[in-house]
Amino acid sequence: MSDQPVALFRLGDKGAAVRSIRSLLLATGDLAPSSIETSDIYDEEVAEAVRAFQQRRGLIVDGVLGPHTHIAMDGAHWRLGDRILSHIPGHMLQGDDVAELQERLLSLGFTPDRVDGVFGTNTEQAVRRFQSGVGLAVDGSVGPQTLRAFADLTRSVSGGSPHTLREEELVKTSGHRLLGRIVVLDPGHGGGDAGTVVHGLTESEVTLDLARRIEGRLSAIGVTVLFTRSATSGPEDLLRAKMANEAHADIMLSLHCDSIDQSRASGVATFFWGLERFGAWSAVGEHLANLIQREIVSRTGLADCRSHPRGWQLLQRTQMPTVRIETGYLSHPEDAAKLADPAFLDTLAEAIVIALQRMYLGEDDTNATGVLRLGDLGAYNAKQRASAE
Numbered sequence: 001m002s003d004q005p006v007a008l009f010r011l012g013d014k015g016a017a018v019r020s021i022r023s024l025l026l027a028t029g030d031l032a033p034s035s036i037e038t039s040d041i042y043d044e045e046v047a048e049a050v051r052a053f054q055q056r057r058g059l060i061v062d063g064v065l066g067p068h069t070h071i072a073m074d075g076a077h078w079r080l081g082d083r084i085l086s087h088i089p090g091h092m093l094q095g096d097d098v099a100e101l102q103e104r105l106l107s108l109g110f111t112p113d114r115v116d117g118v119f120g121t122n123t124e125q126a127v128r129r130f131q132s133g134v135g136l137a138v139d140g141s142v143g144p145q146t147l148r149a150f151a152d153l154t155r156s157v158s159g160g161s162p163h164t165l166r167e168e169e170l171v172k173t174s175g176h177r178l179l180g181r182i183v184v185l186d187p188g189h190g191g192g193d194a195g196t197v198v199h200g201l202t203e204s205e206v207t208l209d210l211a212r213r214i215e216g217r218l219s220a221i222g223v224t225v226l227f228t229r230s231a232t233s234g235p236e237d238l239l240r241a242k243m244a245n246e247a248h249a250d251i252m253l254s255l256h257c258d259s260i261d262q263s264r265a266s267g268v269a270t271f272f273w274g275l276e277r278f279g280a281w282s283a284v285g286e287h288l289a290n291l292i293q294r295e296i297v298s299r300t301g302l303a304d305c306r307s308h309p310r311g312w313q314l315l316q317r318t319q320m321p322t323v324r325i326e327t328g329y330l331s332h333p334e335d336a337a338k339l340a341d342p343a344f345l346d347t348l349a350e351a352i353v354i355a356l357q358r359m360y361l362g363e364d365d366t367n368a369t370g371v372l373r374l375g376d377l378g379a380y381n382a383k384q385r386a387s388a389e
């Protein structure tokens with residue numbers, strides 16, 4: 001995967017900041033309380049606790065406290081109700097309490113866009129709609145009264161996944177054809193970042209080559225294709241997500257090649273947005289990731305490393321279903337030989353385009369969906385009014 005986060009704290013570092021990292025890890029339960037909890041050394045125990053946290057959150061597991069891990073860890077100790085939540089432009093609140101709030105909004109049918117733990121404009125609007133729906137003062141911030149209304153209402157929704165319900169509806173209303181869609185292709189790395197360089201191959205070049213082959217095929221069937229980078233640029237993931245959001249893309253595909261220190265690992269894997277801890281994920285992302293995985297495995301013979309939910313920034317911050325594809329291991333001699341062959345890249349491109357077509361044809365529509373009883377809101381309103389009199 002070879003996305004290197006900017007290292008802030010790592011093994012051997014010393015200082016007051018390390019002490020606060022220790023207390024964050026205590027709060028997340030990854031570091032056991034011990035006599036040396038006030039130590040200011042980033043020792044192996046801290047690195048191990050950071051790795052355990054990263055593993056749980058679907059972050060890159062390296063034991064290094066970079067910005068992504070720091071943001072996730074900082075937000076992890078908040079529980080819904082600990083603080084008043086509201087949208088602060090320029091300094092958006094982040095944390096597990098925000099994710100929990102978004103989860104509840106979704107389960108009640110007030111879409112905050114997605115459960116990403118960031119209190120942005122969409123979440124504020126969802127809170128306002130909720131407040132207006134249950135007859136509370138509409139201020140867009142979540143204090144005791146709004147929390148009480150949640151507690152009363154959440155019980156009445158059961159079963160299935162509200163995410164599935166919402167996202168499938170989106171695909172349905174946008175029609176069953178690829179014609180006229182906007183697909184953003186994101187060739188990994190680029191600019192000063194070549195990605196993995198091994199076996200005579202450079203990841204940033206392979207991903208761009210593959211993207212161009214996909215582009216040719218998609219353009220031919222009337223799809224508008226946009227790239228997140230050129231042959232010479234390599235923007236940050238956050239910027240790539242922003243570009244796709246501003247383009248109002250229907251789908252984003254991020255292309256990478258995997259690599260690992262030992263040469264035996266091989267195969268293709270796909271990733272979609274999801275946080276298993278909250279039972280929150282992109283249902284359409286998962287569906288598309290599965291379709292792409294299946295097509296690539298059956299057409300190329302690459303080993304099947306399956307589809308997985310991840311909380312990665314690019315997957316988190318994009319507002320459309322986004323799938324990251326790790327198309328084989330450059331570190332594996334046979335995978336690398338395949339990826340060096342233009343005909344193989346054509347087959348890969350073909351498989352990905354077929355998977356997109358399958359999704360829009362809606363061929364298997366079997367996801368379980370929850371039942372939201374809209375009457376519950378009305379009943380709640382009436383009860384509130386009655387008790388106020």
Ligand SMILES: [Zn+2]
Binds near residue numbers: 002195196257
């Ligand atoms: Zn990569």
